[in-house]
Amino acid sequence: MSHLLELHGVSKRFGGVQAVDSVDFYADPGEIVGVIGPNGAGKTTLFNIVTGFYAPDAGKINFDGHNLVGLKPNQITRVGISRTFQAVRLFAAMTVLENAMVGQHTRTKAGVYGALFNTRNTVSEEQRVHSAAIESLSFFGERLTPRINSLASELAYADRRRLEIARAMATEPQLLLLDEPAAGMNPAEKEGLIELIGRIRDEKGYAIVLIEHDMPVIKGVSDRVVALDYGKKIAEGSYDEVAADPQVIAAYLGKAGSEESA
Amino acid sequence: MNLRQSLKPGAIGGIVVVYLSAIGMVERFQDRNVITGLVGLGVVLMLTTYAITAYTTARKSDQPLWTGASVGFFAGLLVALVTLGFEGLINAGLDVRGMFVSITPGLLETLEFGLDPAVGALVMVLAATIIGAAAGALPTLSDDLRSAIVYAVTSTLLMSLGEPILRVTLGNLNLPTAWLYELGGLTIPGLILILVVAFGARWWWMSGAEARRESKAHMPEGTRRTWSRTSLFLAIMGLAALPWIVGPFVSDVLGTVGLYVLLGLGLNIVVGYAGLLDLGYVAFFAVGAYAAAIFTSPASFLVTEEGQTFAEAGFTNLWIALPFVVIIAVIIGAAIGAPVLRLRGDYLAIVTLGFGEIIRTLVLSDWLAPYLGGAQGLTRVPAAPPELFDLRNPQHIYYVILIFGLVAAYISYRLVDSRIGRAWAAMREDEDVAEAMGISVVRYKLLAFAMGAGVGSLGGVFFAAKIGSIFPNSFGLQVSINVLAVIILGGIGSIPGVIVGAAALVGLPELLREFGEFRLLIYGAILIAIMIFRPEGLLPNKRRQRELHEGDGPAPLDQTEEAPA
Numbered sequence: 027m028s029h030l031l032e033l034h035g036v037s038k039r040f041g042g043v044q045a046v047d048s049v050d051f052y053a054d055p056g057e058i059v060g061v062i063g064p065n066g067a068g069k070t071t072l073f074n075i076v077t078g079f080y081a082p083d084a085g086k087i088n089f090d091g092h093n094l095v096g097l098k099p100n101q102i103t104r105v106g107i108s109r110t111f112q113a114v115r116l117f118a119a120m121t122v123l124e125n126a127m128v129g130q131h132t133r134t135k136a137g138v139y140g141a142l143f144n145t146r147n148t149v150s151e152e153q154r155v156h157s158a159a160i161e162s163l164s165f166f167g168e169r170l171t172p173r174i175n176s177l178a179s180e181l182a183y184a185d186r187r188r189l190e191i192a193r194a195m196a197t198e199p200q201l202l203l204l205d206e207p208a209a210g211m212n213p214a215e216k217e218g219l220i221e222l223i224g225r226i227r228d229e230k231g232y233a234i235v236l237i238e239h240d241m242p243v244i245k246g247v248s249d250r251v252v253a254l255d256y257g258k259k260i261a262e263g264s265y266d267e268v269a270a271d272p273q274v275i276a277a278y279l280g281k282a283g284s285e286e287s288a
Numbered sequence: 289m290n291l292r293q294s295l296k297p298g299a300i301g302g303i304v305v306v307y308l309s310a311i312g313m314v315e316r317f318q319d320r321n322v323i324t325g326l327v328g329l330g331v332v333l334m335l336t337t338y339a340i341t342a343y344t345t346a347r348k349s350d351q352p353l354w355t356g357a358s359v360g361f362f363a364g365l366l367v368a369l370v371t372l373g374f375e376g377l378i379n380a381g382l383d384v385r386g387m388f389v390s391i392t393p394g395l396l397e398t399l400e401f402g403l404d405p406a407v408g409a410l411v412m413v414l415a416a417t418i419i420g421a422a423a424g425a426l427p428t429l430s431d432d433l434r435s436a437i438v439y440a441v442t443s444t445l446l447m448s449l450g451e452p453i454l455r456v457t458l459g460n461l462n463l464p465t466a467w468l469y470e471l472g473g474l475t476i477p478g479l480i481l482i483l484v485v486a487f488g489a490r491w492w493w494m495s496g497a498e499a500r501r502e503s504k505a506h507m508p509e510g511t512r513r514t515w516s517r518t519s520l521f522l523a524i525m526g527l528a529a530l531p532w533i534v535g536p537f538v539s540d541v542l543g544t545v546g547l548y549v550l551l552g553l554g555l556n557i558v559v560g561y562a563g564l565l566d567l568g569y570v571a572f573f574a575v576g577a578y579a580a581a582i583f584t585s586p587a588s589f590l591v592t593e594e595g596q597t598f599a600e601a602g603f604t605n606l607w608i609a610l611p612f613v614v615i616i617a618v619i620i621g622a623a624i625g626a627p628v629l630r631l632r633g634d635y636l637a638i639v640t641l642g643f644g645e646i647i648r649t650l651v652l653s654d655w656l657a658p659y660l661g662g663a664q665g666l667t668r669v670p671a672a673p674p675e676l677f678d679l680r681n682p683q684h685i686y687y688v689i690l691i692f693g694l695v696a697a698y699i700s701y702r703l704v705d706s707r708i709g710r711a712w713a714a715m716r717e718d719e720d721v722a723e724a725m726g727i728s729v730v731r732y733k734l735l736a737f738a739m740g741a742g743v744g745s746l747g748g749v750f751f752a753a754k755i756g757s758i759f760p761n762s763f764g765l766q767v768s769i770n771v772l773a774v775i776i777l778g779g780i781g782s783i784p785g786v787i788v789g790a791a792a793l794v795g796l797p798e799l800l801r802e803f804g805e806f807r808l809l810i811y812g813a814i815l816i817a818i819m820i821f822r823p824e825g826l827l828p829n830k831r832r833q834r835e836l837h838e839g840d841g842p843a844p845l846d847q848t849e850e851a852p853a
Binding site: 077079098099100103104108109111115116117118119120121124127128129131132134136137138140141142144148151152155177193197 | 699702703706707708709710711713714717718720721722723724725726727728729735739831834
């Protein structure tokens, strides 16, 4: 009965804005959940709450037996949640390989002593970090592996998106949160992304939650779709059910003039 | 067309020459021989202005050789004309000596190259146009040739300007100097020799560069490691031999440079690796110096039950005190780090600036005067038992600083390439994302402050031991700024950069002493020039260089691509 990730009545208010309003949410291993909603619906805020960047005003968050409320982002990464960012945020001055190696941080433990004296443990740990980073990069075929020594800032846009996902995968998560992974991609790249997300789920067995504005992508990957509007969950179910929901249609149509088309 | 292109730079160059003349630099520098009996430094200053003006004018244009030369020709001509115009005004009776006391008959003589006014004017025009044309042609030459010429000319200048040190150095090595130097300048044979050797050496180096890069790329890992270890070993041997070659005076300067290397390596961990802009780094320097003094000075408040100081009772000498000092500094580093953990960027800089001032005010305060000596400072810091090293001897303390500098460099080198170094780099790039990747920002910030403090305190300890007494005014904001300038100048995040930066920033003013009141003017101009032409620093780490020159290559941002297969 208990899910991998479970949110009960999570709320968050910024001044006069109720960004997230008692949302219940869950995700299970091997499941891809799409989160949709107009801009400002509270999708990214929800991610920020789950990953510990914001503390919820109310509600419970459980993940794999841990209570996440009150944990810091780095602790949440350690228990197995990893994320990407809406605007690609790579470590621009680090190489592709190093970006992925940073992802291994919580899975390793070398300290000052190990670093200074280059102990046998440190050496073998560095080798493990290296091969784990290579492994997550090679998930993207020939996209990233030939460029492991390029700076992240030297990559093409779509490769930056891929590297961000590879870096998140290098943390060895059980749950992967993707914040608008298709933003800025052309249709062919979106096709590739749909295939990729499915492959991550199939091969890694992660639970994947993605926020996306692009409906074909949501339709293509999601097992289940959750729609938010004004911080409230207004619909949940299969893509077809949610897309047919009058409240969802109203939420989108009501703002059609000012929003990007969905 | 060429004329118009040269107009503005030529006028600026002319104004520069007039300015340097009016403030007395040209005349004053003329007393210093560069090539004895031929060229003084004042004239070199003018010639350099011609060359730089012509070079910068021609560099903007992508032209054949003769165009570059003619652009340079006109630029040089203009500089000369502006100078002559100025000279003419003075000769015609324009009296500006109320403002510019340095405009003297001696200056005019220099501007006339010590010749008859008409001949002097002719010589100036000739010199300016010839040098202008040559410098203007420079950008159109092949890279190898240009580089070799620039090297030959700058080597000559450096060899000549370095005469006071080089002559002593050669003397210490029992080498004859008379053939090279005469009356503070180069001899003609010396000049020719340096030009030929520098040109030839650079030419040879440049022409072999491609082949070397090729062979380096194919070198097996083991050979490469042997090579880099050998060169590191040779560099350390060279550093170790230095004090005996250069003599006590320069050794003393080297000791000061070494202190700044220590401080620079420490701050480099905080700013260069972890990206925490600390403007109060002097605090750790002060902690090191004061803690060392308190543990070892007979004037210390720290006494045993019999009323002896720790040093007198035989508890401590500098070597025993050293680890305790470092531990104290590490604790204080973490303590200072703790309240600023939540701050970023500019805010962090301001708060650390405040901490630096707090430490200075504390050591100066009457409240702590019974312990820290207040304005009188702490005196009689003993220089450790002299069996091993006599720390009052500049040549000895140099070695101590060298050893600890190497230790600090090793620590930096190991840390930056480890899991810790990666965590710092990630934090420096984007704190939020670093946290999302599982890095405890709190922990790694504190670690950076603590490591930086520990290394910086070593600088303080040897400062106290070197000087023998410490006063609050040695621990002002200026130290923090200097250390920051050392690492920026050398190249942030680069260990060799810290060494070169410290040598340039601390060594240069010492070497410029003979220029008296113009010292800081030259120094400032050099710093500005370095930062304009090498914003990444003198010896940057490769990555930062790539980052700063990203715009030079094709921009990757707009690239689109097909979907992955």
